[in-house]
Amino acid sequence: MTDYLLNRIAQILPTLVFVSMLIFGLQQLLPGDPAQVLAGEEQDPTVIAHLRQKLHLDEPLPLRYAYWIGGVLKGDLGESLRTQQPVLELVLQKLPVTIQLGGMAFVIALCIGIPAGIISAVGRGTWWDSAANAFALWGISTPNFWLGILLILLFSVQLGWLPASGYVSPLEDLRANLAAMIMPAFVLGNAIAAVLMRHMRSAMLQVLSSDYVRTARAKGLRERVVVLRHALRNALTPVITLGALELGTLLSGAVLTEQVFSIPGFGKLIVDAVFNRDYAVVQGVVLVTATTYIVLNLLADLAYFAANPRLRG
Amino acid sequence: MSHRLTPWLAACLLAVASVAQAQTHLRVGLAEDPDVLDPTLARTFVGRIVFAALCDKLIDIDEKLNIVPQLATSWDWSADSKALTMKLRPGVTFHDGEKLDAAAVKFNLERHKTMPGSNRRGELAPLAGVDVVDPLTVKLNLSAPFSPLLAALADRAGMMVSPKAAQAAGASFGSKPVCSGPYRFVERVAQDRIVFERFDGYWNKAAVSFDKITYTPIVDATVRLANLKSGQFDIIERVASSDIEKLQADKRFKVARITEIGYQGITINIGKSEQAQKNPLGRDARVREAFELAIDRQGLAQVVMDNEATVGNQWVAPSNAYYAKAYPVPKRDIARAKALLKEAGVPNPSFTLMTPTTSDAQRLALVVQAMTREAGFDVKIQATEFATSLNLADKGDFDAYVLAWSGRADPDGNAFSFHACKQPLNYSGYCSPETDALLNQSRTLRDPAERRKAYEQIAARVLKERPIVYLYHRNWLWAYNTKLAGVRSVPDGLLRVQGLKMQ
Numbered sequence: 001m002t003d004y005l006l007n008r009i010a011q012i013l014p015t016l017v018f019v020s021m022l023i024f025g026l027q028q029l030l031p032g033d034p035a036q037v038l039a040g041e042e043q044d045p046t047v048i049a050h051l052r053q054k055l056h057l058d059e060p061l062p063l064r065y066a067y068w069i070g071g072v073l074k075g076d077l078g079e080s081l082r083t084q085q086p087v088l089e090l091v092l093q094k095l096p097v098t099i100q101l102g103g104m105a106f107v108i109a110l111c112i113g114i115p116a117g118i119i120s121a122v123g124r125g126t127w128w129d130s131a132a133n134a135f136a137l138w139g140i141s142t143p144n145f146w147l148g149i150l151l152i153l154l155f156s157v158q159l160g161w162l163p164a165s166g167y168v169s170p171l172e173d174l175r176a177n178l179a180a181m182i183m184p185a186f187v188l189g190n191a192i193a194a195v196l197m198r199h200m201r202s203a204m205l206q207v208l209s210s211d212y213v214r215t216a217r218a219k220g221l222r223e224r225v226v227v228l229r230h231a232l233r234n235a236l237t238p239v240i241t242l243g244a245l246e247l248g249t250l251l252s253g254a255v256l257t258e259q260v261f262s263i264p265g266f267g268k269l270i271v272d273a274v275f276n277r278d279y280a281v282v283q284g285v286v287l288v289t290a291t292t293y294i295v296l297n298l299l300a301d302l303a304y305f306a307a308n309p310r311l312r313g
Numbered sequence: 314m315s316h317r318l319t320p321w322l323a324a325c326l327l328a329v330a331s332v333a334q335a336q337t338h339l340r341v342g343l344a345e346d347p348d349v350l351d352p353t354l355a356r357t358f359v360g361r362i363v364f365a366a367l368c369d370k371l372i373d374i375d376e377k378l379n380i381v382p383q384l385a386t387s388w389d390w391s392a393d394s395k396a397l398t399m400k401l402r403p404g405v406t407f408h409d410g411e412k413l414d415a416a417a418v419k420f421n422l423e424r425h426k427t428m429p430g431s432n433r434r435g436e437l438a439p440l441a442g443v444d445v446v447d448p449l450t451v452k453l454n455l456s457a458p459f460s461p462l463l464a465a466l467a468d469r470a471g472m473m474v475s476p477k478a479a480q481a482a483g484a485s486f487g488s489k490p491v492c493s494g495p496y497r498f499v500e501r502v503a504q505d506r507i508v509f510e511r512f513d514g515y516w517n518k519a520a521v522s523f524d525k526i527t528y529t530p531i532v533d534a535t536v537r538l539a540n541l542k543s544g545q546f547d548i549i550e551r552v553a554s555s556d557i558e559k560l561q562a563d564k565r566f567k568v569a570r571i572t573e574i575g576y577q578g579i580t581i582n583i584g585k586s587e588q589a590q591k592n593p594l595g596r597d598a599r600v601r602e603a604f605e606l607a608i609d610r611q612g613l614a615q616v617v618m619d620n621e622a623t624v625g626n627q628w629v630a631p632s633n634a635y636y637a638k639a640y641p642v643p644k645r646d647i648a649r650a651k652a653l654l655k656e657a658g659v660p661n662p663s664f665t666l667m668t669p670t671t672s673d674a675q676r677l678a679l680v681v682q683a684m685t686r687e688a689g690f691d692v693k694i695q696a697t698e699f700a701t702s703l704n705l706a707d708k709g710d711f712d713a714y715v716l717a718w719s720g721r722a723d724p725d726g727n728a729f730s731f732h733a734c735k736q737p738l739n740y741s742g743y744c745s746p747e748t749d750a751l752l753n754q755s756r757t758l759r760d761p762a763e764r765r766k767a768y769e770q771i772a773a774r775v776l777k778e779r780p781i782v783y784l785y786h787r788n789w790l791w792a793y794n795t796k797l798a799g800v801r802s803v804p805d806g807l808l809r810v811q812g813l814k815m816q
């Protein structure tokens with residue numbers, strides 16, 4: 001076990017180094033000069049020269065990488081050139097917001113997708129099935145930002161029930177927080193709900209036609225018990241795997257949703273940083289995201305290792 | 314009654330009392346997130362909107378672009394125009410309680426001049442030194458006469474920050490700015506909000522009514538407007554012109570508008586790089602004239618801006634005192650355009666028009682493309698993300714570029730950097746020693762009549778060469794709750810918070 005653990009951790013280090021190089025290198029491919037963008041309207045040559053020097057833009061690429069990674073190793077991700085805030089502070093400020101948005105969206109997706117999938121599988125060919133399928137098609141094909149704007153127009157402008165955008169910390173005011181997050185979470189969760197529904201439906205149909213379900217029915221069990229207790233558990237396995245994969249969709253979808261609802265999260269942070277060529281912020285955000293993925297992967301591997309005795313050897 | 318009722322009664326009374334004391338709160342919707350809140354380093358237009366509540370300036374401009382007192386109550390030029398003496402308002406303090414006196418002004422102007430990365434250095438270039446004459450009098454010594462100085466002091470170069478706070482914070486001052494304006498800084502959450510609260514020690518306290526201001530950036534104009542309509546904002550800036558008609562029909566909201574001091578135009582590469590010579594548009598002034606004649610500016614303003622713009626052909630709007638009246642906006646003339654192209658030997662010139670990806674700029678490009686096609690032009694549109702387009706423009710890697718300028722109160726700020734040789738904003742590559750001499754001369758003149766004459770001569774030269782085809786001056790559009798009173802329309806497009814109140 002210890003050997004395996006050490007082995008896996010030893011693999012992580014080169015991966016992280018490679019990722020950091022990739023982030024740094026890819027960013028240099030962005031067209032445009034960050035010093036020019038940051039110099040603002042006036043384009044004062046002395047300001048541009050100063051920014052070039054401050055960003056080490058005049059120095060060779062490997063040296064610039066060394067400056068940056070040296071800071072990172074000391075826990076310093078640099079500071080945003082646009083707002084002068086430390087990147088680490090920005091990341092810590094925005095991360096909880098996106099986690100909350102993603103979490104709520106995922107719960108909404110599960111609450112809609114799973115029941116809809118079951119209903120349409122059980123009532124295959126009925127009106128219910130068609131309705132659930134129509135919903136799924138709509139969910140997959142509706143662009144996030146468009147649905148967002150429509151919801152704002154309906155619930156905020158026409159009905160006045162929910163705030164049109166913005167964010168309130170749950171620690172400050174939980175009610176206001178939920179009111180602000182429910183629309184974006186629904187928009188984000190909607191598309192995933194549709195995907196989950198489709199997969200739930202096909203998995204359920206497969207299980208419902210299996211022998212043991214026929215046996216259960218033959219025993220005279222009620223249909224409810226057959227579906228919910230016997231079939232659902234087996235049908236869920238592929239859906240759980242898929243759900244985990246959809247977490248990635250959640251993060252990328254958050255970029256657009258946060259833009260529409262002006263939610264100050266991770267997605268908005270990185271989009272604005274890219275457009276402003278705020279290199280330090282882009283690098284910091286991508287590095288944190290990549291590290292999180294790698295660490296989560298490691299944890300998943302370890303969990304698998306713990307769960308499956310055959311791997312322990 | 315009473316044991317049971319007393320607590321209820323007390324609670325009710327408390328509730329009433331708290332309503333009576335409820336803080337008044339102004340919520341402003343911005344179109345972008347401002348950059349660093351340090352007047353020396355700041356570089357965006359939207360940042361200036363926020364500064365208007367935070368940092369007072371030595372002087373200000375009014376609705377008619379007149380220079381009016383703010384921290385300085387009066388000012389005098391020396392006879393040779395090389396020294397400006399300013400009398401300061403007595404009893405003004407910064408938000409940290411420090412005194413705003415002549416020494417503080419000297420500190421600030423020197424900070425603008427010497428701080429690494431200062432964006433104010435260019436605006437204060439001829440400022441050679443600052444003398445403290447007495448605690449309430451400063452003398453600004455110039456190396457050469459420089460009439461645009463006053464307009465610069467009415468903007469960020471004239472904003473005063475607390476020397477003590479600035480020295481303590483060093484380069485990170487912008488994350489917790491301390492000025493002397495009507496509101497003091499409370500907190501900033503990037504991309505989310507900037508919060509100010511009323512400064513009780515403000516010299517003009519009577520004009521300030523809201524206890525608190527929150528600025529929230531929302532980039533999408535539709536969402537910004539939705540927030541106003543649903544009551545989350547009291548006032549929003551840069552309303553989309555297409556929304557104005559509906560807004561005006563709605564009794565709950567009002568619209569404030571004023572012609573901007575900037576402009577919208579098309580910059581043509583006539584000498585920035587070798588590429589200029591490869592294209593008939595950059596090579597031949599007749600082709601550029603034909604291009605201008607093929608454009609119907611009024612139609613353009615109607616389609617692109619829903620008529621929320623004033624057509625123009627110079628760096629200042631026709632209503633400006635420095636507009637050269639001898640060169641009015643030319644009428645569309647397709648026949649003449651075709652004749653000019655024939656004369657130049659290129660009946661169907663083709664070029665690429667680079668445009669930023671904003672919807673306004675792209676619409677403008679499309680309409681220009683359609684209009685000039687009638688005269689024989691073949692315009693290819695190349696939509697380019699802003700940072701990239703800026704870089705291409707700077708390298709001279711373009712034929713023509715749709716570019717807007719937010720404008721400065723003094724005409725020099727709209728003309729010098731664009732038309733003098735090798736200046737940073739001279740993307741067209743226009744360079745003429747005679748025009749340079751005139752532009753430099755205009756900076757030394759203080760008499761408005763003489764300056765107007767100089768600008769007339771500059772216009773005569775520049776408008777013939779057409780390095781920039783000026784199209785129109787947009788309206789600054791603010792929409793606000795009808796209950797909000799005291800909204801002033803100043804041409805710099807900034808929101809003055811003094812005098813604002815809820816009725």
